[in-house]
Amino acid sequence: MTTITEPDTHHDALASVRRSRDRRPSRWLFTLLIGAIAIAINIPLLNAILVSMKPDGEIARNPIGLPQNATLDHYANVLYASGYDFPKFFVNSAAIAIGTVILVLVIAVPATYAIVRLGFGGRWIIDSASGLRLLPAIFFVVPFFILFSNLGLQDSIPGLILANTFLNLPLAIILLAAGLRDIPTEVEEAGSVDGAGIFRTLYSIVLPMLASTVVAVAVLVFIFSWNDYLFALVLSSSNATPVTLGASNFVTSTGIRWGDISAASFLSTLPPLLFAVFAQRYLVSGLSAGAVKG
Template sequence: MMKTKKSWNITAAVVVIAFILNIPLINTVFTSLKTEGDISAQPPKFWFTPTFEHFQNVLYAAGYDFPKFFLNSITLALSTSLLVIAISLPSAYAIVRLGFGKKQLMPFATGLRLFPPIIFAIPYYMMFQYLGLLDTVAGLVLINIFLNIPLGLLLMIGFLRDLPKDIEESAVIDGCNVFQVLFKIILPLMGPGIASVGILTFIFSWNDYLFAVIVALKNATPVTLGATMFITSWGIKWGDISAATLLSILPPLLFTFFAQRYLVKGLSAGSVKG
């Protein structure tokens, strides 16, 4: 009886805490379903007739190309994730197994994560202006690769340290070179590590706003920046902004929901030594 009561108390506490933490999200959902009159009503209306006019405005409003913004964000997040994996996996293998750059490269690369991203804004803008990469998705991809490589490298190193060396030594005895060991032995075993790096990189790249404001002027606008276009000189369209926000959080939310076990394992990799 006492255990049941304690379990119910814990459940109730978790529900209350989850509700408090998600009040902004709940408010965004309600706002996206209200009419303009209901949004501006005082006191706020908690009972109202739902409408989907704001979602229609976001998807089909003149001058607001949300599908293009969405495609830009998908291209940005997927490209960054794949390239970060492609760079961080062999780099981590070289550091952990071959000892290359263990004392210099690793501290330098991971130390970049300590700097606030804003300090790179002016150098990136000047460099991309010279290279013709302003207002391009490729430019945003390069920036996000630089920002997410330290995280990907740390996670990959943690996973590699947990893998036994015996399999690799057996492969070397059988005549495999370094590249064969990496791609035929290590790569299949690194599934959870690759998944966690890819998912986290996808989420961070999708949520990038700072460099989108600086680099993306029109053609490379992602959804994080596109949602702000409903702030006009005639007022703030709260309903449309809320609808755009809800649509823009669906991909990272689905990624997190279906791959949360990989995220937990990835974040705890290397934290316990056997």
């Protein structure tokens, strides 16, 4: 006679608990390691915050460490001091970053759809975009300076928008192409059967399914455009000065005002930081598009 034994569920539960306990030390170690790396990476930002709250004399005596006599004078200088128009610099940065995001998405979304789904140009366009993104930005500075000087776009917000669009467009195409390949073509075929044309298929069917990748592209383009310093240094002088370049106004002939520079730097990091935090969920899902194939 054959005896059928029931699985020992109690033994399996105990084994599962033991395995979970065995993994706990490694998880704690991994968490501590990631925390240490995060702190090390953010040391410059943390030190800038501390320096921005120290009086000038204390900065000279103790540039590293907690402030003994905390003050907000440096923030008052940044926001209200004569000769430093921080609100204008802030508006310029916002206009440049938002304008670049809009222009990049307007160009990249239909261009990527034409490349990936309609076969326009072939695979070499994606490869060329990847290679173009690897080139250093300084490679394009002199040609842009000559071109914009002749076109009357020097020291203008539209000029900086065009320059940042050129720099960030390859990244947008690469990310959107990866996200688009994750969308099954059967969905688009069903829309075409119902009478949807190419543009309606793109904007009514594909674009909502590509929303997380689009948001990720928008966040990255916004951050890169906001943080741009090289193009702003070469292509602007006064009218289109962003906050990244405006902080250099505190380097004067009489010395470097480290407290004011730190306050300006910290204030300039808040918009992209908050933008990235609120869009973190879309940023992670958008950047992971195309990474895993089932």
